[in-house]
Amino acid sequence: MPRAHLLEGATVARLDRRGKRLAIVAEDGRALVVQLGMSGSLYMATGRRGPHLHAEWSVDGRDDRLWFEDPRRFGGLTAYGSAQAMLDAWDRELGPDGLQVDGARLSKGLRGIRSVKAALLDQRVVAGVGNIYADESLHLAGISPRTRCRRITGGRAESLAKAIRTVLARAIGFGGSTIRDYRSAQDRKGSAQVIHAVYGRGGLPCLECGAPLRSAALAGRTTVWCARCQGR
DNA sequence: GGCAGCCTGGTT
DNA sequence: AACCAGGCTGCC
Numbered sequence: 001m002p003r004a005h006l007l008e009g010a011t012v013a014r015l016d017r018r019g020k021r022l023a024i025v026a027e028d029g030r031a032l033v034v035q036l037g038m039s040g041s042l043y044m045a046t047g048r049r050g051p052h053l054h055a056e057w058s059v060d061g062r063d064d065r066l067w068f069e070d071p072r073r074f075g076g077l078t079a080y081g082s083a084q085a086m087l088d089a090w091d092r093e094l095g096p097d098g099l100q101v102d103g104a105r106l107s108k109g110l111r112g113i114r115s116v117k118a119a120l121l122d123q124r125v126v127a128g129v130g131n132i133y134a135d136e137s138l139h140l141a142g143i144s145p146r147t148r149c150r151r152i153t154g155g156r157a158e159s160l161a162k163a164i165r166t167v168l169a170r171a172i173g174f175g176g177s178t179i180r181d182y183r184s185a186q187d188r189k190g191s192a193q194v195i196h197a198v199y200g201r202g203g204l205p206c207l208e209c210g211a212p213l214r215s216a217a218l219a220g221r222t223t224v225w226c227a228r229c230q231g232r
Numbered sequence: 233g234g235c236a237g238c239c240t241g242g243t244t
Numbered sequence: 245a246a247c248c249a250g251g252c253t254g255c256c
Contacts, residue, residue: 020251038250039240052240072239074251114233123252130250179250180242199250220235222249236255244247 005079006055007032016083018090018097019127023083030079031086037074039181043067049187071181098128098168103158110149110157117145118219120164129164131221132177132199137163139198144231145223170195198224 010026017023022034022042034042043049046064048056052071059066068077080086096105109125110116119125120134129137138145141163143156152160176182176190179200183189193200197207202215206226215224 035251037239037252070239071241072249072251074239112233118233121251132250177250182250219233221251234256236253238251238253240249242248244245 001055001077001079005030005032006057006077016086018094019123020130021090021094021127023086025083025086029082031083033078033080033086034068035075035078037070037072037076039072040068040070040075041181041183043183043185043187045187049183094123094127095125096127098126098133098164101126101161101164103154103161106161106164107153107157110152113149115145115219116143116147116149116152116160117221117223119149121219121221126164128168131223132179132196133164133167133171135198135224136167136171136196139225139230140167142230144227145218145225146232198226200224 007024007026007030010028010030012024013027014025015023016025020035023031025031036042044064044066048067048069050069050071052069053067054070055068055077057066095109106126110119113119113122117134120129120137121131137160141160143160171177171192174190174192174195175184175188177192178189179193198213201213202224203212206213206229209226209228211226211228213224214227215222
C-alpha cells in the first residue's frame with residue numbers, strides 16, 4: 001500500500017468503528033480502515049512486540065509509535081479516499097453494530113438465512129459478533145444455535161438482540177477475551193474469557209443447569225451450547 | 233447456504 | 245505429523 005494511503009502526513013481528525021472495523025479518518029478526508037482478523041493487533045509502543053510487522057506509523061511529538069502486526073495475515077488495511085466512501089462501504093457490507101442492535105434490525109437481517117448461528121457470524125446481520133460472542137449470546141438468550149432464523153421473531157428476536165448487546169458490553173468491560181493472541185492497544189490481556197459460559201467449555205457442565213455442554217461444528221465453526229437451557 | 237482455503241503458530 | 249484456532253472471501 002502506498003504511503004499516502006497509510007495516511008502519511010495526515011492529521012488525525014477522528015476514529016470511527018463499526019463491528020470489527022476501525023477507521024482512522026484524516027482531516028483531509030482520507031480514511032484508513034484496520035481489520036484485525038484473528039491474530040492482528042494495533043498498538044502504541046516504543047518497539048514492535050512480534051516479528052510479523054506490516055505497518056508502522058510515527059506520530060509527531062511522541063516517542064512511541066503505532067504498530068500493526070498480524071502473524072496469520074487474516075487481517076488487513078483498506079484505504080479510502082474519503083470518509084464518505086468508507087461509510088458507504090460499511091453500509092453495504094455491515095449490519096448494525098452489535099452494541100446497538102435491536103430486535104427489529106436483527107429480524108430484518110435474519111431473513112433468508114437458515115440457522116441462527118450462521119446468521120450471527122454474518123457481519124451484514126450484526127457487525128462485531130464472532131464465534132465466541134455468537135455462542136455466548138445464544139446461551140444467554142436461551143436459543144439453540146441450530147434454531148432456524150424464521151422461528152426467531154418478536155420477543156425472541158428482542159431477547160437475542162438484548163443478549164448480544166449485553167454479552168459484547170460485558171466482554172468490553174472485562175477488556176476483551178484473550179484466548180491466546182488478543183492484546184489491547186495498551187498491550188494488556190483481556191479477561192472476558194473467565195466469564196465465558198459456553199465458549200471453550202464443550203463437555204463441561206452448563207453453569208446454569210449442570211448438563212454437559214454440547215459441542216459440534218455449525219456453520220463451519222466449533223459451536224458449544226447447552227441442549228437443556230437452549231434446546232437441541 | 234455450506235465449506236475449502238488463506239496463513240502462522242501453538243498444542244496434542 | 246496432524247490438528248486446531250478469535251475471520252472472511254469466494255467458489256460450488
